[in-house]
Amino acid sequence: MPADTAMKREDGSTWLGQPARALSPLDAERARAEIASLSEGAADMGCPRLAGLLAGGGPLAGFLGAVFDLSSYLRDCARRDPSILEALFDEPLAGRLERLNRQIAALPFAEDASEASVMAALRRLxxxxxxxxxxGEVAGEADADTTVARLSALADACVGAAVDFLLRDAHRQGRLRLPDPEQPGKDCGWIVLAMGKLGARELNYSSDIDLIVLIDPHAPAVHEPVEAMDLFVRLTRRLVRLLQDRTGDGYVFRTDLRLRPDPGSTPLAMPVEAALNYYESRGQNWERAAMIKARPIAGDRQAAAAFLRELQPYVWRKYLDYAAIADVHSIKRQIHAHRGHGEVAVAGHNVKLGRGGIREIEFFVQTQQLIAGGRFPELRGRQTVAMLKELAARGWITAEAGRALVEQYWFLRRVENVLQMVADEQTHTLPEAPQELQRVALLLGYGHTETFAAAFRQALRTVESHYAALFETAPQLSRGVGNLVFTGDVDDPGTLQTLSELGFERPSDICRVIRGWHFGRYRATQSAEARERLTELTPALLEAFGGTRRADEALLRFDQFLSGLPAGIQLFSLLQSNPRLLALLATIMGAAPRLAEVITRRPHVFDGLLDPALLSELPSRAYLAERLESFLGAARVYEEVLDRLRIFAAEQKFLIGMRLLTGSIDAARAGEAFSDLADLAIGAAFEAVEAAFAAVHGRVAGGRAAILGMGKLGSRELTAGSDVDLILLYDHDPQAEESDGGRPLAASHYYARLTQRLIAAVSAPTAEGVLYELDLRLRPSGNKGPVATHIDAFRNYQRKNAWTWEHMALTRARPVAGDATLCDEARAEVEAVVGLPRDMAALAADAVKMRDLIEKEKPASGPWDLKLIPGGIIDLEFIAQVASLSGRCTASPRPTATGAVLASLSPDFADAQTREELARAHGLYMTLTQSIRLCLTGPFDPQDVPPGLADILLRGVDLPDLSVLEAHIAETARRVRGHFDRLLRDRG
Known part of the structure; x- marks a missing residue:
């Protein structure tokens, strides 16, 4: 198309195929600057038509300016290669995409094709x-349905090209004897199956691709069947490298092979016969569900189709056995465990895994397919929306439910795509920062964040309400409660049967416990009215606890809780009228022994769950500060302040934990909230201690004190069970010798005693428990030094005498309370010390030496010891700390959080792929650690984990089974250790 023609079509009927959607930028001036810059770059790079169009202004230029202001990823792509847009003058977007897929498919067949050339071309195309x-999506040229189909077709082309190249390369080297090199996959024996969203052709914008790779060692192309395994495993490794490794040209697709059988102990590619034997003898129901979406994508498609045909009886059973029904019920329980808990927060909500999200729709469709697909072949499709329509057409769901869920599914998929489009990040969580949330809203075409938030909430409510109703009415899942008789002292046979059906393993013991309630043996059940309410509540209680998979333990924990209540009628009335509270209580009792112990010892913390807005309000610092001020109220007596602080902190820890447990916040947000709570509570305790201490001993002239948070408090990564690491710093007038009170103390003695009072105020057990366990061992000279440190002594020690490990610990230091001016001085001093010039080799050598010593003296207790395993949390923390001390962190201001440091490592220290893998590893470890520390008081034992906790962990990392998660941890740790060795050990 001539440039002048393009200009004449500036009414918006553009080369995007239709008028571009009107978008507003966040910053209009910046958007204009982006267009001016791109116009100039386009002219310099030989794109005159694009340069002229942009320079002329108009609707299309305005649209592109808004896009590039809102999406750094799309902006950077256009800056890097304006010819992408220039090409649209000659070919519409849809046609250009088809041409690109053909070019990708042709790459392996070029005469000069090499691994390097194919890698570079794949990334560019x-x-x-x-x-x-x-x-196309943000312009309105394509809807979400078209977008996911295009993304899937692109992935198909890329995987197919990589596989074809590797097969032809193996043929050239004589490792394979392809019957037809022009059709490399034919009879080659290498089977590549697409799974998950790629298998269903529903890929999201920045998605991983899930593959399973199998081998037919007797295929015509294979020379020696006994060597086939080794050959195809090597080819699979090369395939992952071709697709996943980041180079100067970027990456193609992150590739995930964890859905293969028993990923912790099987090679990347396994023989078809071994896979079939596994599925038939040990396959689990989640694997059956995963296989619904399996699709041949590359390699030997004929062998792949034969494998899937042979697997049909495993996936599509004519009759469900008891284990399968139990698995479906367990999925139902996961859904009920986190539905209906009040309003939903838009900021920070997970579009995929959160309440009312994409996964809920997918879960329901897959469970119905497992239930009915064996008898109804029309329910065996891979695609979510097609199967929703089929379920409605066949009467499994109402037509209205089908229409509503299809509409909201595509709405949520569009939100997911646009969210990932901002920076090409694999995120599903809406931003918390108002400006970033506005960015997403504008990119979706909404004029205001509030308009988007209203539409988003409505979508979640629609999904959640239909979803709950679908499960309650789903065929083969509905049942009523049978006999429940607890009078007399003899077990009623019908009641025992009912309890067994509800999921209790020792129904006679459960009968005895419940009879104890009705006999009024606890204070909570002594009144006739309380027993009457409890009798009415009992069926619902038993159903709720029966749904926790370890029902007996859950009910016995509730019995302990009941035994400590001073009264019961109010609680029973609340639970009876508020099903969401009952569901939360069942979740706690079934999944979280630590939280169950908390509410057993302190039943009042449960009161916080009565707030209907609980899960829609993020526990920000401002939110917690406002509630703390209100809770302390007019308390003036020292002991009363400390008791109220303990009550407040216990309740807020519990409520932060409940938000994490129900998926309202993620692990990173929970770490920040636990840390903000500690800051505020310790700060308030310090104020009370200072005032009480000054009333007796007066004050030191010019005296100032500040608390430096260290460790996980400093990095804002506290968990529910973390100790708190502190250093108390002080300063005073040089001439001041002692305090001015009735019982004066020398200045150094004054602050030492003040610190000891703080330790007692925070750590001493009272009737309300302990506020925090404090650890002051990170102060200068450790346990041998004074408990309080003068700022000058701190400065002198850090600059002259501190060991490398102390400077590493200092990278996480953060003032958390005390005098504002001294906090500023301490912050500046920390930054000055961290920024001192250092010899990188010596620094790395010291860090490696310390890591080796820890590994020798305190080895990991097992694969779930996420802190101590080689490649675990300590490795990540050491990498981040060395990077901070050597100036290899690009973020400004320098962050103290390990994850933030890892994500901003400088390119000369770690390449983009390394940064991404380290940051993702830290995210995985934090997600698991936060939930485990929240729910358990001891170490995690996968052989004895509460099933409810297993569900929570798997939901948090979006994996189907603990064995897959354990394999993922092992693979992640292996990669982290490799990076640790390369970044530190090889430099030391």
Whole structure:
């Protein structure tokens, strides 16, 4: 198309295929600057038509300016290669995408094709297609349905090209004897199956691709069947590298092979016969569900189709056995465990895994397919929406429910795509920062964040309400409660049967416990009215606890809780009228022994759950500060302040934990909230201690004190069970010798005694428990030094005498309370010490030496000891700390959080792929650690984990089974250790 023609079509009927959607930028001035810069760059790089169009202004230029202001990823793609847009003058977007897929497919057949050339071309062509697919979505040229189909077709082309190249390369080297090199996959024996969203052709914008790779060692192309395993495992490793490794040209797709059988102990590619034997003898129901979406994508498609045909009886059973029904019920329980808990927060909500999200729709469809697909072949499709329509057409769900869920599914998928389009990040969580949330809203075409938030909440409510109703009315899942008789002292046979059906393993023991309630043996059940309410509540209680998978333990924990209540009628009335509270209580009793112990010892913390807005309000510092001020109220007596602080902190820890447990916040947000709570509580305790201490001993002239948070408090990564690491710093007038009170103390003695009072105020057990366990061992000279440190002594020690490990610990230091001016001085001093010039080799050598010593003296207790395993949390923390001390962190201001440091390692220290893998590893470890520390008081034992906790962990990392998670941890740790060795050990 001539440039002048393009200009004449500036009414918006553009080369995007239709008028571009009107978008507003966050910053209009910046958007204009982006267009001016791109116009100039386009002219310099030989794109005159694009340069002229942009320079002329108009609706299309305005649209592109808004896009590039809102999405750094799309902006950077356009800056890097303006010819992507220039090409649209000659070919519409849809046609250009088809051409790119054909070019990708042709790559392996070029005469000069090499691994390097194919890697580079794949990345260049994928980046162009990815950019155009994103532009089409935000312009309104494509709907979400079209976008996911385009993304899936792009992934198909890329995987197919990589596999074809590797097969032809193996043929050239004589390792394979392909019957037809022009059709490399034919009879090659290498089977590549697409799973998950790629298998269903429903890929999201920045998605991983899930693959399973199998081998037919007797295929015609294989020379020696006994060598086939070794050959195809090597080819699979190369395939992952071709697709996943980041180079100067970027990456193609992150590739995940964890859905293969028993991933912790099987090779990356396994023989078809071994896979079939596994599925038939040991396959689990989640694997059956995963296989619904399996699709041949590359390699030997004929062998792949034969494998899937042979697997049909395993996936599609004519009759469900008891174990399968139990698994479906367990999925139902997961859904009920986190539904209906009040209003939903938009900021920070997980579009995929959160309440009312994408996964709920997918879960329901898959469970119905497992239930009925064996008898109804029409329910065996891979695609979510197609199966929703089929379920409605066949009467499994109402037509209205089908329409509503399809509509909201595509709405949520569009939100997910646009969220990932901002920076090409694999995120599903809406931003918390108002400006970033506004960015997403504007990119979706909403004029205001509030308009988007209202639409988003409505979508979640629609999904949640239909979802709950679907499960309650789903065929083969509905049942009523049978006999429940607890009078007399003899077990009623019908009641025992009912309890067994509800999920209790020792129904006679459960009968005895419940009879104890009705006999009024606890204070909570002594009144006739309380027993009457409890009798009415009992069926619902038993159903709720029966749904926790370890029902007996859950009910016995509730019995302990009941035994400590001073009264019961109010609680029973609340639970009877508030099903969401009952569901939360069942979740706690079934999944979280630690939380169950908390509410057993302190029943009042449960009161916080009565707030209907609980889960819609993020526990920000401002939110917690406001509630703390209100809770302390007019308390003036020292002991009363400390008791109220304990009550407040216990309740808020519990409520933060409940938000994490129900998926309202993620692990990173929970760490920040636990840390903010500690800051505020310790700060308030310190104020009370200072005032009480000054009343007796007066004050030191010019005296100032500040608390430096260290360790996980400093990095804002506290968990529910963390100790708190502190250093108390002080300063005073040089001439001041002692305090001015009735019982004066020398200045150094004054602050030492003040610190000891603080330790007692925070750590001493009272009737209300302990506020926090304090650890002051990170102060200068450790346990041998004074408990309080003068700022000058701190400065002198850190600059002259501190060991490397002490400077590493200092990278996480953060003032958390005390005099504002001294906090500023301490912060500046920490930054000055961290920024001192250092010899990188010596620094790395010291860090490696310390890591080796820890590994020798305190080895990991097992694969779930996430802190101590080689490649675990300590490795990540050491990498981040060395990077901070050597100036290899690009973020400004320098962050103290380990994850933030890892995500901003400088390119000369770690390449983009390394940064991404380290940050993702830290995210995985934090997600698991937060939930485990919240729910358990001791170490995690996968052989004896409460099933409810297993569900929570798996939901948090979006994996189907603990064995897959354990394999993922092992693979993650292996990669982290490799990075640790390369970044530190090899430099030391």
């Amino acid at each position: 994928k980046r162009e297609a990815h950019f155009l697919i994103g532009l």
